[in-house]
Amino acid sequence: MADLMQILTSNPIARQLGVPQPTNLRRGRELPSGPVVLATAGGASALAREAVELLGLTPQDALVDTPQTRVTQTDDDGRTREVPTPYPSTIGAVVLDATALTTIEDLEGVRGALRPALKALEPSGRVVVLGVEPETAGAPTAVAAQQALEGIVRSVGKELRKGATANLVRVDLLTDAPTTAADLASTMSFLLEGRSAYVSGQVLHVGHGAAAHAAEVSSRPFEGQVVVVTGAGRGIGASIAETFARDGALVVAVDVPAGGEGLAAVANRIGGQALQLDITAPDAGERIAAHVAQRFGEAARIHTVVHNAGITRDKLLVNTDEERWGSVLEVNLAAQTRINAVLLDPALPGGLDDGGSIVGVASTSGIAGNRGQANYAASKAGVIGLVRAMAADPALAARGITVNAVAPGFIETEMTGKMPMATREVARRINSLQQGGRPVDVAEAIGYLAAPASGAVSGQVLRVCGQSQIGA
Amino acid sequence: MPDSPNPRDAVIVGGNRIPFGKAGGAYAAASNQAMLTAALDGLVARFGLAGQQVGEVAAGAVLKHARDFNLTRETVLGSALAPTTPAYDLQQACGTGLETVIQVANKIQLGQLDSGIAGGVDSASDAPIAVGEGLRKALLKANHARTPMQRAKALAGIRPGDLAPESPRNAEPRTGLSMGEHQARTTKEWGITREAQDELAAASHHHLAQAWDSGFFDDLATGFLRLSRDQGLRPDTSVDKLATLQPVFGKGEGATMTAGNSTPLSDGAALVLLSSREWAQERNLPALARFVDAEVAAVDYVSGDEGLLMAPAYAVPRLLARQGLTLQDFDYYELHEAFASTVLATLKAWESKEFCRDRLGLDAPLGSIESSKLNVHGSSLAAGHPFAATGGRIVATLAKLLHEKGAGSRGLVSICAAGGQGVVAILEGC
Numbered sequence: 001m002a003d004l005m006q007i008l009t010s011n012p013i014a015r016q017l018g019v020p021q022p023t024n025l026r027r028g029r030e031l032p033s034g035p036v037v038l039a040t041a042g043g044a045s046a047l048a049r050e051a052v053e054l055l056g057l058t059p060q061d062a063l064v065d066t067p068q069t070r071v072t073q074t075d076d077d078g079r080t081r082e083v084p085t086p087y088p089s090t091i092g093a094v095v096l097d098a099t100a101l102t103t104i105e106d107l108e109g110v111r112g113a114l115r116p117a118l119k120a121l122e123p124s125g126r127v128v129v130l131g132v133e134p135e136t137a138g139a140p141t142a143v144a145a146q147q148a149l150e151g152i153v154r155s156v157g158k159e160l161r162k163g164a165t166a167n168l169v170r171v172d173l174l175t176d177a178p179t180t181a182a183d184l185a186s187t188m189s190f191l192l193e194g195r196s197a198y199v200s201g202q203v204l205h206v207g208h209g210a211a212a213h214a215a216e217v218s219s220r221p222f223e224g225q226v227v228v229v230t231g232a233g234r235g236i237g238a239s240i241a242e243t244f245a246r247d248g249a250l251v252v253a254v255d256v257p258a259g260g261e262g263l264a265a266v267a268n269r270i271g272g273q274a275l276q277l278d279i280t281a282p283d284a285g286e287r288i289a290a291h292v293a294q295r296f297g298e299a300a301r302i303h304t305v306v307h308n309a310g311i312t313r314d315k316l317l318v319n320t321d322e323e324r325w326g327s328v329l330e331v332n333l334a335a336q337t338r339i340n341a342v343l344l345d346p347a348l349p350g351g352l353d354d355g356g357s358i359v360g361v362a363s364t365s366g367i368a369g370n371r372g373q374a375n376y377a378a379s380k381a382g383v384i385g386l387v388r389a390m391a392a393d394p395a396l397a398a399r400g401i402t403v404n405a406v407a408p409g410f411i412e413t414e415m416t417g418k419m420p421m422a423t424r425e426v427a428r429r430i431n432s433l434q435q436g437g438r439p440v441d442v443a444e445a446i447g448y449l450a451a452p453a454s455g456a457v458s459g460q461v462l463r464v465c466g467q468s469q470i471g472a
Numbered sequence: 473m474p475d476s477p478n479p480r481d482a483v484i485v486g487g488n489r490i491p492f493g494k495a496g497g498a499y500a501a502a503s504n505q506a507m508l509t510a511a512l513d514g515l516v517a518r519f520g521l522a523g524q525q526v527g528e529v530a531a532g533a534v535l536k537h538a539r540d541f542n543l544t545r546e547t548v549l550g551s552a553l554a555p556t557t558p559a560y561d562l563q564q565a566c567g568t569g570l571e572t573v574i575q576v577a578n579k580i581q582l583g584q585l586d587s588g589i590a591g592g593v594d595s596a597s598d599a600p601i602a603v604g605e606g607l608r609k610a611l612l613k614a615n616h617a618r619t620p621m622q623r624a625k626a627l628a629g630i631r632p633g634d635l636a637p638e639s640p641r642n643a644e645p646r647t648g649l650s651m652g653e654h655q656a657r658t659t660k661e662w663g664i665t666r667e668a669q670d671e672l673a674a675a676s677h678h679h680l681a682q683a684w685d686s687g688f689f690d691d692l693a694t695g696f697l698r699l700s701r702d703q704g705l706r707p708d709t710s711v712d713k714l715a716t717l718q719p720v721f722g723k724g725e726g727a728t729m730t731a732g733n734s735t736p737l738s739d740g741a742a743l744v745l746l747s748s749r750e751w752a753q754e755r756n757l758p759a760l761a762r763f764v765d766a767e768v769a770a771v772d773y774v775s776g777d778e779g780l781l782m783a784p785a786y787a788v789p790r791l792l793a794r795q796g797l798t799l800q801d802f803d804y805y806e807l808h809e810a811f812a813s814t815v816l817a818t819l820k821a822w823e824s825k826e827f828c829r830d831r832l833g834l835d836a837p838l839g840s841i842e843s844s845k846l847n848v849h850g851s852s853l854a855a856g857h858p859f860a861a862t863g864g865r866i867v868a869t870l871a872k873l874l875h876e877k878g879a880g881s882r883g884l885v886s887i888c889a890a891g892g893q894g895v896v897a898i899l900e901g902c
Contacts, residue, residue, distance in 0.1 A: 253517075257687075260694035261510065264517035268552035274517035276690045295520070295756050 022435035023163035025197040026124035027444075029219055032092020032192060034122045037062040039094065041109030042101025042145075047171065048130045050181030051188045052095060055217060062094060063087060065115040084116040091117060093126035093192055098149055099173055101131065102142040110152055118156065127166035128191050129153050130184075133205065136174045146170075150203055157201030157467045158432050165200035165433075165467075167191050177208040182216075183456035189217045190448040198409075198441035200432050201467030209455030213355030213400035221451040223248030226292055226302050230254045230279055230336075231309030233262035235413045236361070239439030240306055243447050245270035252291060254279065255309070279309050279335040285342025293350030301353030304450040305343060307336040308361045310379070312415075317374040325375045332379030336360065337386060346399070355400040357450040360387050361442070362407040362461060368470045380407070384461050391459025402458035404449040409465025412436040431466035482580035483759035483902060485752050487591075487868020488515035489742035490696035491703065492856035495596035498699040499739035504533045504540055507696070508547045508593040511741035511864075514694030515589065516552045519745060519757055525554040527585030530572040531743065532562045532592045534859035534890075537600040543593075566810065567768070567895035568592045569742060569863020570887050574897060576746050577763035586751040591743035592860025598739070606634030644890065646774045651781070651810065651890060656722030656729055658779030659813035662820050666728035669812035670714040673733040673853045676809060680850025681707035688849060692868050704736055704856045721811075733812040738856030742864030744871075759902040761871035761883070766897035767791035773892035778831075781814045783894025784886040785821045789832050791896055797882075799838040803901075804845050804873050804883040806866045809852040814888055848873065863887060867899070874901030 026032075038049055039062035052059050063069070065084035073083045094117035098110060114127065121127070134146040149168055157166040169187055171179035187206050190196050215221070227244045231237035232253035241253045251272035255263040260276050267274035275291050277284055292300055310332045313324040343352040352358070365373050366380025383405055390396060390403040410416060410427040416436065419427070428436045445464045449457060490510050493499035499507060508531060516522055531544040540546075545559040564571040569592040576588035603611070610630045617623035643650045659669075683689060684701050709732070719727035721734065745757075752759045769787035771778035784807070792799060799822060807815045821827045822838035829835075849869055852862060863885075870883045881901035888894050 257690050257693065258695050258700035260514060260700070261696050264510075264514045264694055267517035267520070268513055268522040271520065271522045272517075273520040274514070274694075276518075276694070278687065278690075281687060294758060297756055 022433070023123055025163045025433065026194040027197045027440065028194045030194040031057070032122060032125060034090045034092035034125070035060045036093045036095060036192065037091050037117060039064065039096045039113035039117075040100065041096060041098040041113060042103070042106035045097045045099045047099055047173070047179070047181055047184065048095050048097035048188075051184040054181055054185040055189050055192070059095065062113050063116045064109075064112045066112060084119070087116060087120035089120075090122040091120045091125065092122055093128065094121070095188075096127070096129045098129055098131045099171060101145050101149070102137065102139070104141060104145055104148075106145055107148055107152075110149070114156065118160070121160070121164050124163040124194065124197065126164065126192055127153070127156055127160070128188065129166070129168045131168060131170050132173050133170045136172065138174070153203070154201045154467075160200070160432065163197070163433060165196065167196070167199060167201070168203045170203060170205045172207050179206050179208050179456060182214060183207070183209050185217045186448065186451055186453035187457060195444035195448060197444075198433065198437035198464050198466050199445060199462065202463055204457070204460060204462065207456050207458065210355070210397070210400040213452065213455050215452035215455070217453045220248035221447075221453060222303065224250065225304070226250050226252065226296055226300060227304045227306070227450070228252045228254060228288055228292070228302055229306045229308055232266055233259035234266075235415065236408065236411060236439040236442050237308040238262070238266045240308055240443040240446055241266050241272060242270050243440060243443035244304070245272055247447055249303070250296065252288070254288065279339065280330050284335065285339040288339065289343060289348050289350035291350065298349050300350060302343060302351065302356060303353055303452075304357045304359065305339070305352060306359045306361070306446055306450070307339070307383075309335070310361065312373070312376050314372045314376065316372050320375060328375040329379050329382070332376070333382040333386070336383075340390070344396070344401075352401065355452065355455065357402045357404070357454075358390070359446045359450050360405040362405045364407050364409045364463060364465050364468055364470050367407060367463070387461060388459050397458070400455060402449070402455060404458060404460045404462065406442055406445045406449065407461055407463045407465065408437065408442045409463065409468040409470065410436045411442060411464075412438055430470065431468040433466035435466065437464055437466055479581060479583060481749050482577035482746050482763040483749055483752060484761045484763065484867060484871035484899065485745040485747055485757045486515070486518060486760060487692055487742065487744040487864060487871070488518055489693050489861065489865050489868070490514070490740055491693055491699045491701050492738045492740035492858055492861070493597070493699055494703045494856065495737040495739060497597070497703045497739070498697050499595065500597040502595065502697060502739065503598055504536065504543060504593045504595050505547055505550065507595065507739065507741040508543065509550050510694065510696045511591065511593070511743050512547055512551045512553065512589070515743050515745055518691060522552040523554055525557045527579070527588045528576065529553070529557060529559040529589040530562055530576050531559070531590065532568040532572060532860045533594050534563060534565055534568060535594055535596065535599045536563075563860070564893065564895065565890035566808070566857070566859045566862060567887050567889035567893055568860035569865070570766075570867065570885060570895045570897060571768070571863070573744055573746065573763070573863060573867050574766040574895070580746055580748055587745070587747035589743050589745050591741065591864030593741035594858035594860045595739045596737035596858065604634050606631060610634065644773070644780065650721070652721035652729060652734055654773065654780035655811045655814055656727065658782060658817050659728060659811070660722065660726050661779065662817040664728065664813040664816045664820070666715070667711070668816055669728060669733035670711045672809070672812040672815060673714055674709055674711045676847060676850045676853040677706050677709045678850070679848060680705055680854035683849035688872070692872060702855045704738060705854050729811060729813060733853065735810055735852045735857040738858045740856060740858035740861045742861040742868065744864050744867050758875070760875035761899040761901050764898040764900050765791060765795055766895070767794070768896075769894045771892045778892070779817070780890070780892050781810055781888035782818065782821065783892055784888050784896050785818050785827075785894070786832065787894045787896040788822075788884070788886060789834060789838060791898060792838070795898060797898075799841060801882060802841070802845065802884045803877050803881040804848060804870060805841055806847060806851065806870045806883060806885045808857075808862055808866065808887040809847065810857065810888050812853060815846075818886070863895070867897075870899055874899055877901050
């Protein structure tokens, strides 16, 4: 049933009264409808162009705002002002390659390229800025200039309207394993497409993937691959399972036996398999592996494990007993460490494949904390720590296994539907996109992180929060 | 693999049931079709069969509405299976579920099918209620009327007494006695004590609770309507607690059958996936157990010559003889606990020299079985007994047990049924 806010925002009169109207976001594997324009700041770099071209796109040169290129505009009252030369029509995205940027003065190039582009951006348009990891940039001014990009992108994300987003991608160019265009293509594809609808104001790092496991960007990246999703019976988990199935995966959908009805419905809808299992069982990892080896053959391996299953037992810490505390940490964190340990055994039939991926589901609560959620925030922050530690493990890197997490913000689910209306409305509006995300937005981000073409993306915690103010 | 006389093997791939509900409990508002669909969709999801066609689905219900005339086929159409999957209904009272397994297994062995799903459903809550004979006749007459006048006349013939509905009775049409009353006679005849019955009932609850706790049913049951365990299960029951209950069947001093050692009416559905070995192999599906053989017997309970629920005592020896086995050649025994005393009377009959000689025509008694091999994960007393669903529950449970025990292990299933019938079968672990 529509609540008051929905009535207000969908009513034409409310629109005229100035109630903010959330934009219908572009979703799925949909590219921007307008052209992708490309600019550089700080000097020439071919990386962004090559990455965009790998996606089959032909970028146009961006217009750059300089005092010399401005034109005079006269308004109805006869007043004149100098404005940048406008784009002839709307543009779909602006990709700004700032990897060569080393001085404070170079930042003017960022401004010059973004100013006309932001004005011309279509609804759900994209701003993607490419920089290098500041720590590797060299001289302090170069580090400062690269770090400045983050401030620009985060501010631009908040300035954009009509579903447009801005994100920063940092690459390694000055190390002995530089990022290639092929490494970058998967991230570029995600950020330009509708899959990143609810991702804005974020900083992503793309390193260099193991050549042995490199894959090209594909619209069905998981074709024939086994993907295990826990907590798949409903909500975000169901959407994750559906999204992987859409992308070709053979999905093993896991949930507790008590949730079997929903799990069966999800598995049947996507032609997957239901595996009823309490992930906190001591042999949960073995049972997952045994299922995979039994159902897909002894030689079968898991490509991706998504640790989505989670519970909340909210209460102020002063009222939290050991059971309430422990059960959340057990399900949300400890269980996945045990399952990972089992599945990472290279000799185990049905274990995780080389070149595979592990994706954890964290939460913005794990970044910002949340009143009454100390246990939940502990578990979700723990997931972030786990992902970083595992991604830094050279043994996993050598096997081409990536480990990442997503951190959803306010997502419209059955659970958030039960929040008090005022709290829910605040949560919906307190982000740059002025609306809640959908489960599929989380699922798409996970699909991107897990994709074989994202082998150069590891140790990332990608917020899917519409650039929420919470924990920003 | 031991030699099989059949053209080819039928194997049990797995099963699925919904937790069984108490009559008037969690599934009070669920129809037979809704429950059977839930069980079927859970099975399909477990084995990744969505959108696929299996050879056939055979199922049935004992308490059936007129609207359920094509229950199983309608269930298939409402499920995730391909709509091109054939289906039919079958009914043999409490033997229904096992009889469908026999039917599908036989067709697989003959090469008529490569795969099939068998089982059943029953709702004691959503039982059909018929209108009285007077009202029914008047309504039929009105329906056949050609003029409004004729119709009015037909309806005017209805008398107040005709309006009382006819509820289904848990009674044998030919004797008017309920199953419990019939069994009370047998219980007395065989001298089955109250203590033995209560012990069996308590063990059933404890074993079933332990099986749920250990996750044994994780791949055998799918939660439905917020029920994730059998509703009638009482893990904390004890022989002492059961001893406090008043008898409900039989009369006077010798009455020993209580609500605690008798199986309550329940709601639920259970199904089993069977196939040829090749079909299972091609799909990387397990073969838990081979369907070996089955036998059905009936007794003349109407004349009082034999107890209503004693037919399995006759069916099992015939099956053993055909297979060249003794009663002791099994690792597990699944004897359906219609009443605790049914199981105990049957076991006692097999131990009885006179019964085995006079009734079964055997030279020696069949002997006893090790009680540690009987209904090891509990049975109907604890799980409940939605008539047609019981066979599917037992076959799937036993097949998994046998698979865990190892190839060549053997299990015996015995189910008594209304009408004086008994359906029994042998499975062998793969």
